[in-house]
Amino acid sequence: MYDLLKGLRVVEAAAFIAGPSCGLYLAQFGAEVIRIDTIGGGPDFRRWPLAENGESLYWEGLNKAKKSICIDLARPEGRELAQRLATAPGDDRGLFVTNFPVEGFLSYERLKALRGDVICVRVMGWADGRPALDYTVNAALGVPSMTGFADDPRPVNHAFPAWDFITGAYAALSLVSAERARRIGGGGCEVRIPLSDIAATALANFGLLAEVLMTGQDRPRQGNDVYGAFGRDFAIKGGRRLMVVAITARQWRALLQTLELEEQIAELQDELGVTFAAHEAVRYQHRERLYPLFEAAFARRTTEELAPAFEAAGVCWSEYRTLGEAARDDSLFARNPVFGRASQPSGLDYPVPGPAATLIGKPRGAPAPAPVLGADTDQVLAELLGMSSGEIAKLHDAGVVAGAPK
């Protein structure tokens, strides 16, 4: 938890990963992020994995450091409340993140009518409003067709929802950028960020789209080979696997030296009339000749032998681990200052992350937990909308809002 965005008050009405991770990043940088949930929780409130007490580890992971207000969003009075929260007055308010549809009660037009300079960041599926999720965008853009080994034609979906998380970070960047523009007189705006555009632009931004259009060919699936450089997984003595990459000449030389492959590589260079250190693509072009030499060298060595030599020489490598194995790596979790302990709704005690960034020399503090659903209902109504306790009580009585379960 840092205070870079201290004072900003962001209202979030969003489910699943992209929208909530946007709010998470803002909250962990010090913004006050108020999450609106429908009474009893939205469609992601019981999303798996669940703890034994029924709380969602998914929800509590994505909603850390936020406040929670529960509103019956099916009723006109509840919808009006949500609109008023999204457009609350004040220089540092009127900042709204949502994945609600373009049309409807949280449309930009409705919000703008209440506050002319509202900033609304809307995460979407397809740009035209059709539903899409990370999984379907991934299939539509061709990534599963590029993933996996050439000897198996099945498409392979990514296991980590990358488009969702890129969208979340990019949405947070968009909101803070739009707030900067508003503060210096630029007014408000609606920013739409479809997962489909995040994916399409990302695949273009490192040259892959241009390559496919230029060559008229899809990039073939090539297992764990790193495109355009030397990199692959190799089995070591005992059967475990390592991922090794040499993009720079320095990494390449370090690898050869550690594996004592210099002579064999020199012979191969003479035979082929190339210099592998000259450019990483030379190593890629001749990778089928290189691999057997490396396979043999790795098969003779254990991690215990390789690790210190690799570290000393600056080789870029890692053992393949499962997440369970990685979880026992204290430098990543238990002793990593990015993680700490927090009283999450699940009651489980596990390493909880604060922001991924570290501000050197600034106190980081403990990571803030996710709220209990509805824990901040009354406070938010009083502070953002200036409601009296009598007005708030009436809303409770009418079932328009709800607090945390007693």
Place this chain on the structure above:
Amino acid sequence: MYDLLKGLRVVEAAAFIAGPSCGLYLAQFGAEVIRIDTIGGGPDFRRWPLAENGESLYWEGLNKAKKSICIDLARPEGRELAQRLATAPGDDRGLFVTNFPVEGFLSYERLKALRGDVICVRVMGWADGRPALDYTVNAALGVPSMTGFADDPRPVNHAFPAWDFITGAYAALSLVSAERARRIGGGGCEVRIPLSDIAATALANFGLLAEVLMTGQDRPRQGNDVYGAFGRDFAIKGGRRLMVVAITARQWRALLQTLELEEQIAELQDELGVTFAAHEAVRYQHRERLYPLFEAAFARRTTEELAPAFEAAGVCWSEYRTLGEAARDDSLFARNPVFGRASQPSGLDYPVPGPAATLIGKPRGAPAPAPVLGADTDQVLAELLGMSSGEIAKLHDAGVVAGAPK
């Protein structure tokens, strides 16, 4: 190109994807981003894929909308110039993005000595400074062990460098957030963002780490099944495959209705004593019973039959396509306003993306191309450091800086 960040002057000294994509996102939101390259280009300047004229489609994709200055970074005079650019005076300057090592001539200490409130966002591999790339972080965190099918034990690397791109967006968020804090009196700071912490926090942020620690079990690889809900790939008549997901009850009902599976599902519910619409996890728990019904229903239908019915009902789906097939989808590329034409150094004519976000009602303009290496050397030295043409000429003569090739 939008002008949300107009006036900000960011200096970037970074290679590969994470750092340069941070600068790209800032530039496409209107910041002036000046990229420092060593004379002749850094380690990513000829990274594959290449165009026929030898220009890197990778580099020109990642460095769009930036300015370029070439400095001999091996020489003390060149290093001093880089330090002075990173710490140039002015309210909207002193903003630096890099992947150079923590120690060395671009250390925070060196920069801070020149400008006390400099903001330095440093993208790293491991948090302790050891080298890591997207591929090795991925292996170390266990994602390739979760990816792919249960009948094949090989680890499967992701084909898209997700950690790099999340890091880039998060670094851009960090820089704009830190600039906000500085403007209201918070001073400067060094922000370190290791790929390893981006990956570790992301895997924790949607409950996966907590699940693994709670159960003591890794999540098994399960092909293209969506965890905790109904979702998988299915072959349709003719052999192509679709990805279909039903997380919400509405998506589930739409899917059953379109596939005319309501009766069969009702029978299965009676047999199992469950209600599939009640929670997506019920569908996940009994997925092995559900799949055969869906397999049969899909195998009888073509995309031509399914697509209009799916769209009308609001089913969340997509055909699996290759990127080459997706590239012919005009709504994604050729007619997508997010893409346009730009005079890239490669000379190729292809759809080039601007920012992934769309500000409704604001003119987007054409996407700005990447610079020719060194094209802005003189202008940057004059504007940021106030150098005279005589001083600049001396630097050229001494080989400390270089401009674009004539």
